[in-house]
Amino acid sequence: MTVAEKLRAMESIWEDLQRNPADVPSPAWHEDVLRAREHRVSEGQSHYGDWTDAKDWIRKQTR
16 A cells, blocks of 8 residues: 555544444543643643643644
């Protein structure tokens, strides 16, 4: 397969997986990470930011 064909196949698979997200299991460590992050927020050690600001920050960091 060419790279373009592989990418199209991946996009097709991803679109199919998105149709039924409940059928796609999350690894157990995802819950651990989320709980740790929630704890840091509740302790005032971290905070949630605006998504637009986060995207701008990422763009600046990757230039």
